[in-house]
Amino acid sequence: MKKAIIALSGGIDSAVAAAIAKKDGYELYFLTVNYGQKNVKRELANSKKLAKFFNVKEHKIIDMKWLGSLGRSLITDGDIKEGDSADDLIYVPNRNSCIISACVAWAEVIEAEAIYTGSEAGPWICPDNSPEYYERVNDLVSISTKLTKNLKVIAPCNYNKKIDDIRLAHEFGIPFEYTWTCVARGDKACGKCEPCRGRREAFKKLGIEDPIEYDN
Numbered sequence: 001m002k003k004a005i006i007a008l009s010g011g012i013d014s015a016v017a018a019a020i021a022k023k024d025g026y027e028l029y030f031l032t033v034n035y036g037q038k039n040v041k042r043e044l045a046n047s048k049k050l051a052k053f054f055n056v057k058e059h060k061i062i063d064m065k066w067l068g069s070l071g072r073s074l075i076t077d078g079d080i081k082e083g084d085s086a087d088d089l090i091y092v093p094n095r096n097s098c099i100i101s102a103c104v105a106w107a108e109v110i111e112a113e114a115i116y117t118g119s120e121a122g123p124w125i126c127p128d129n130s131p132e133y134y135e136r137v138n139d140l141v142s143i144s145t146k147l148t149k150n151l152k153v154i155a156p157c158n159y160n161k162k163i164d165d166i167r168l169a170h171e172f173g174i175p176f177e178y179t180w181t182c183v184a185r186g187d188k189a190c191g192k193c194e195p196c197r198g199r200r201e202a203f204k205k206l207g208i209e210d211p212i213e214y215d216n
C-alpha cells in the first residue's frame with residue numbers, strides 16, 4: 001500500500017488533509033512537531049486522539065523546541081501576550097519549511113510517496129504556506145531526495161477557507177472535540193486570536209456546534 005505522511009498539528013485543517021489522504025488510498029503516518037508552541041499540550045493530546053481515530057500505521061512526535069526559542073511569534077513567545085493579537089504575530093518564521101523538511105526526511109526512511117499538509121487559503125500570512133511555495137518545494141524535493149522516488153508534497157486545502165475545511169471535517173465525521181485552533185493558549189481557547197475568530201465565525205455560519213470551550 002502506498003504511504004503518506006501527514007504533517008498533523010491537532011487542528012482542523014491537518015485532520016481534513018489526513019482524511020483526504022486516506023480517501024486517496026494512502027496508508028497514513030502522522031508527524032507532529034513540538035516546536036515550543038504555547039498550546040503544545042493540547043496539540044499533542046489531540047494529535048494522539050486523531051492518530052487513533054484514523055488508525056494510523058505510525059505516529060511520530062518530533063522535538064523542535066529550538067524553533068520556538070527564537071521568539072517573535074504569539075504562538076511561541078511568552079513575552080507576547082494573548083491580548084496582542086495582531087494577525088501578523090501568528091507567523092512563526094520558517095516553521096512550515098522546518099516541518100516539511102522533517103516530513104521529507106522521514107518519507108525517505110519509510111519510502112513514502114506523499115506528504116500532506118493542512119495549509120489553507122490566503123492571504124497566506126505564512127509565505128511558506130502558499131501555492132507558489134509548494135510548487136517550488138516539489139521542485140526541490142525532486143532533486144534533494146535519494147531513498148524514495150516521486151515524492152510529492154500535497155496541500156489539498158490550499159485554496160480552502162476555514163469554513164470549507166470545517167464543512168469537509170463535518171462530512172468526513174472528524175470529531176471536532178479532538179481539534180484545537182487557538183494559538184494563544186491550550187487550556188481554554190482565548191476567542192480573541194485570529195484563528196479563534198475565524199473558527200467561531202465559520203462554525204456560526206455553518207450552523208454547526210463547536211464543542212470546545214472558549215474563555216469569552
Ligand SMILES: [Zn+2]
Nearest residue numbers: 182190193196
Ligand atoms: Zn485563541
